[in-house]
Amino acid sequence: MVATLKNYRQRDTEMAANTENTAEKRRKAAVPDYHEQEIELGRETVGHVRCEEPFMVAENVNVHYGDNHAIRDVTLEIGKKEVVALIGPSGCGKSTFLRCLNRMNDSIESARVTGSITLDGADIYSKEQDPVALRARVGMVFQKPNPFPKSIYDNVAYGPRIHGLASDRAELDTIVHSSLERAGLLKEVKDRLDEPGTSLSGGQQQRLCIARTIAVNPEVILMDEPCSALDPIATARIEDLMDELCEDYAIVIVTHSMQQAARVSRRVAYFHLGYLVEVDDTDKVFTNPQHKLTEDYITGRIG
Amino acid sequence: MTEKVTTLQKVEAGLARRHRKELIFKTTGMIATGIGVLFLAVFFYTLLIKGSSAFQQSYLLLDIEFSADVIAPGGQLDLEYADYDGIVRAALRKELPEVTDRSERRQLYRLVSVGAAYQVQDAIAAQPELLGETRAIWVPASANVDMLVKGNIDAAIDEELRTLSDQQIGWIERLDEAGRLDLKFNAALFSHGDSREPELAGIKGAMMGSFFMLIVTIALSFPIGVAAAIYLEEFAPRNRWSDLVEVNINNLAAVPSIVFGLLGLAVFINWMGLPRSAPLVGGLVLTLLTLPVIIIASRASIKAVPPSIREAALGLGASRMQVVFHHVLPLAMPGMLTGAIIGMSRALGESAPLLMIGMIAFIVDVPGSFADPSTALPVQIYLWADSPERAFAERTSAAIIVLLAFLLLMNLTAVIIRRRMERKW
Numbered sequence: 178m179v180a181t182l183k184n185y186r187q188r189d190t191e192m193a194a195n196t197e198n199t200a201e202k203r204r205k206a207a208v209p210d211y212h213e214q215e216i217e218l219g220r221e222t223v224g225h226v227r228c229e230e231p232f233m234v235a236e237n238v239n240v241h242y243g244d245n246h247a248i249r250d251v252t253l254e255i256g257k258k259e260v261v262a263l264i265g266p267s268g269c270g271k272s273t274f275l276r277c278l279n280r281m282n283d284s285i286e287s288a289r290v291t292g293s294i295t296l297d298g299a300d301i302y303s304k305e306q307d308p309v310a311l312r313a314r315v316g317m318v319f320q321k322p323n324p325f326p327k328s329i330y331d332n333v334a335y336g337p338r339i340h341g342l343a344s345d346r347a348e349l350d351t352i353v354h355s356s357l358e359r360a361g362l363l364k365e366v367k368d369r370l371d372e373p374g375t376s377l378s379g380g381q382q383q384r385l386c387i388a389r390t391i392a393v394n395p396e397v398i399l400m401d402e403p404c405s406a407l408d409p410i411a412t413a414r415i416e417d418l419m420d421e422l423c424e425d426y427a428i429v430i431v432t433h434s435m436q437q438a439a440r441v442s443r444r445v446a447y448f449h450l451g452y453l454v455e456v457d458d459t460d461k462v463f464t465n466p467q468h469k470l471t472e473d474y475i476t477g478r479i480g
Numbered sequence: 481m482t483e484k485v486t487t488l489q490k491v492e493a494g495l496a497r498r499h500r501k502e503l504i505f506k507t508t509g510m511i512a513t514g515i516g517v518l519f520l521a522v523f524f525y526t527l528l529i530k531g532s533s534a535f536q537q538s539y540l541l542l543d544i545e546f547s548a549d550v551i552a553p554g555g556q557l558d559l560e561y562a563d564y565d566g567i568v569r570a571a572l573r574k575e576l577p578e579v580t581d582r583s584e585r586r587q588l589y590r591l592v593s594v595g596a597a598y599q600v601q602d603a604i605a606a607q608p609e610l611l612g613e614t615r616a617i618w619v620p621a622s623a624n625v626d627m628l629v630k631g632n633i634d635a636a637i638d639e640e641l642r643t644l645s646d647q648q649i650g651w652i653e654r655l656d657e658a659g660r661l662d663l664k665f666n667a668a669l670f671s672h673g674d675s676r677e678p679e680l681a682g683i684k685g686a687m688m689g690s691f692f693m694l695i696v697t698i699a700l701s702f703p704i705g706v707a708a709a710i711y712l713e714e715f716a717p718r719n720r721w722s723d724l725v726e727v728n729i730n731n732l733a734a735v736p737s738i739v740f741g742l743l744g745l746a747v748f749i750n751w752m753g754l755p756r757s758a759p760l761v762g763g764l765v766l767t768l769l770t771l772p773v774i775i776i777a778s779r780a781s782i783k784a785v786p787p788s789i790r791e792a793a794l795g796l797g798a799s800r801m802q803v804v805f806h807h808v809l810p811l812a813m814p815g816m817l818t819g820a821i822i823g824m825s826r827a828l829g830e831s832a833p834l835l836m837i838g839m840i841a842f843i844v845d846v847p848g849s850f851a852d853p854s855t856a857l858p859v860q861i862y863l864w865a866d867s868p869e870r871a872f873a874e875r876t877s878a879a880i881i882v883l884l885a886f887l888l889l890m891n892l893t894a895v896i897i898r899r900r901m902e903r904k905w
Contacts, residue, residue, distance in 0.1 A: 284794065286718060309797050317795035323788035325807060335806075336796040386792070393796060 224457035228256040238292035262442035269448040279315035316395035322382035324374030336393035360388035380411025400430040531877030537666035538621040542571040564597035593620040623871035678871030689854030696763020705774030733772035741836030756838035757853035770823035777819020781812040814901035821894035831858035
């Protein structure tokens, strides 16, 4: 009986794969001394949380998973057409924060979000805000490539179809082709659009997922470690792609690779134990970190 | 260095024991499987040996004279009350003219089935132009003749202990020599309802009853079961109530089936006033029985859809309904269908709950609708197994073979559906 109930809840836990529950435990065992240090060093975020042209603004965001306080008082602005990288050790809350930005945490029942997050001035957690409409504006690319078990065409066409973005087949074709083109995948799949999306290689699948996301024409793209399952060549292609995409979209990317953060982002936010420790221009964070914890992390002493 | 050696030594010391344990486990497993296979083989062997003979039936070739005097006394065909028995008897007398004694003749008439008269009746009804003609027609022999032909009656034992007298056996041998007796395919088995006469009894009534019941069952339990599973998995909040529902569904799956029969009797027949012995009520009861099975199987297959697919759809802005109907349901469908078919085959083999709602009655007519009284295949098997006539024994086995064939067919369909629809992700 107990076993059945456990199974019953299992998917909840899986859905919260990116949550801090398990990571938190690991962290507690691994780096207890930093917990002390963090309290000593205070909770003020150092650097510049504000930016010139703010588009998405998080003010004093707190996230609880049941009793677990995963995000603590995070304030961060994300500008139009900039790439912000969220870095930090496992379980620091960066993925949780990312998932707050398009309300993906809604599907986890125990999650509770307080504080305010605004998109272009409008509160995304207000009662009037429909998460469906929000997610059409704030797209997401996941850690593991997750194309639908449908054809390549249908994968890209799915978003426009459900939102009714194309009035006829020709328009849909145009959207699909341009999205694949912008994701740098069109050349490779042009002749086999009706083959299943799952038949592609890992890197191609991830670009398909990006094409699927930009087909809806969002304003912000969230990327949750998009390259962690890819080889270096595929990673390089995705990074090039991000460089092009940031001309049109704001991109928030969670990454474990500091090199990647340094390559693709304009600003870097360093998370630690749910606190946003330091935010600044990428060059500044990597060459001259202001906070002791940031320095320890980028020099490899934590993580 | 020394430490490494000791580790190796320790491992080697235990190796023999480990291998021995593995060997013992493997042997036990093989023996267990062997016993299982052996039982299955014995079961199928006896069933086939006993049942296969029921697919054939002894027929007598009689020169039937469609005498106008008997059938159309007033110039008008009398299809209902004419003495068709008399016609058959006359034909039999013609074959064995030396039998003149009244009691001997009565013995002689027992060689042919009462169904022969119905056959003559049907023949003239279908072809009125036969009136006045004489035709050679194969009519069913009585069950006792059939048993003798199939070797189930031993002519060597004392006459008192047999159902056929020496004299009757002598007649049968003469008819056989004259080419008037033959084993033919037993069409009656598949085209007749139940009967007190084994040679006329068939499973069509039970098959139709089972068919109507399964139609009701699948039409109700699949949509309800799938809807319940989707709601419980995708939409219901996780709390004490949903846990309670979960526990109860699991418990319902384990409730003895006769209890569902009692429930059906109390609710559907006594309270709602639905007709008893009807496939409709049987189907409703079997729906209650299969619902938990289908819900559990459907929930399992919904759970098996990877969360990444849900997240992908949610991330694109699909609503929860769209996530379920565009992505989860197509991926879970093979599992759901498999669960439904397995539930159906359980329903097909169920007899206990049907006893409670009166589907055990002796019903000769083949049911034509959901409300007609009928019986079901497993119940028919039970009824026949209970009958004292020797000839019902082989028919019981034959009915079991037919039931098993249907079950196999359904399970095969489940496997094929699963193979066909399974998609990789």
